[in-house]
């Protein structure tokens with residue numbers, strides 16, 4: 001199978017290569033792209049050049065699958081060419097997510113949304129993926145009427161520039177050298193929290209808040225679900241945390257919901273104690289903790305949901321989609337993993 005990754009010098013692209021390798025996905029040939037040529041990288045011990053992605057390279061590459069981990073603009077411009085070359089597109093940008101003809105797949109939640117004719121697979125917003133994995137078991141046992149969410153989002157959600165900005169502010173605070181890196185944030189992030197992720201619209205909602213609401217409804221296949229979100233950036237390097245306030249359709253209990261988490265794919269459920277972003281960094285599981293009812297309510301609950309957004313919220317979810325396509329014979333010739341297991 002021939003695969004390309006566009007955006008390999010970024011936070012998500014780099015992680016896609018790592019996860020493809022860790023999960024031993026059966027790739028015969030891997031091509032690496034960024035916005036411009038760079039020194040080669042190593043993939044499975046082999047040197048791979050990093051080339052500039054162009055419409056022609058992506059079309060002529062005749063890939064089985066192309067991962068996009070670049071930007072909305074790059075996906076919009078380049079994905080149609082990779083598609084024309086015969087590739088399935090696994091795209092981390094927002095470009096295709098709300099297209100009604102395109103599935104928005106989180107394999108633990110809605111793998112059945114994939115049909116043989118689909119060729120474009122957006123990876124949903126990272127905050128929305130963590131939320132959906134965390135609440136899907138509740139939706140299954142008791143239905144969902146509304147979700148209210150406050151987020152605590154890692155700086156790596158803003159890519160390499162977000163990590164660099166926090167590091168530069170930390171260095172400055174400890175008296176180190178200025179490195180002059182531009183910040184992607186609207187306020188200092190060191191020793192601070194910023195209640196704005198993305199651009200605010202005329203109503204005052206941020207881009208991230210609108211993505212979380214719309215994409216959550218689509219992934220859960222609940223178009224009428226009420227979703228209210230406030231997204232906040234915090235000085236954490238990796239993993240997004242979410243305080244989630246849940247209203248169910250039917251009466252239920254903490255015991256029943258706890259039972260639903262215990263058997264759910266992709267979730268680590270904590271009956272006691274807390275879990276922090278530092279605990280889950282580098283993992284693919286979404287962690288759910290502090291599940292409790294609001295007073296005596298049988299329909300109102302609260303939970304704390306945490307997941308590494310670069311892994312499960314982006315790279316791993318994309319690689320899982322590729323694995324699903326391979327398993328179903330929708331891409332590539334070989335369903336086996338390398339080394340035969």
Ligand SMILES: NC(=O)c1ccc[n+]([C@@H]2O[C@H](COP(=O)([O-])OP(=O)(O)OC[C@H]3O[C@@H](n4cnc5c(N)ncnc54)[C@H](OP(=O)(O)O)[C@@H]3O)[C@@H](O)[C@H]2O)c1
Nearest residue numbers: 007009010011012034035069070074092093157159160314
């Ligand atoms: N970070 C997260 O937690 C996260 C989570 C979910 C989804 N996403 C999405 O994933 C994508 C990548 O995000 P990121 O955080 O990894 O960003 P990043 O660290 O800023 O990396 C961006 C990558 O895209 C490349 N790129 C930019 N424009 C390009 C172009 N025209 N052609 C080819 N490559 C281009 C960059 O290459 P150069 O080095 O050459 O500039 C770099 O490799 C974005 O769409 C983002 O919204 C990010």
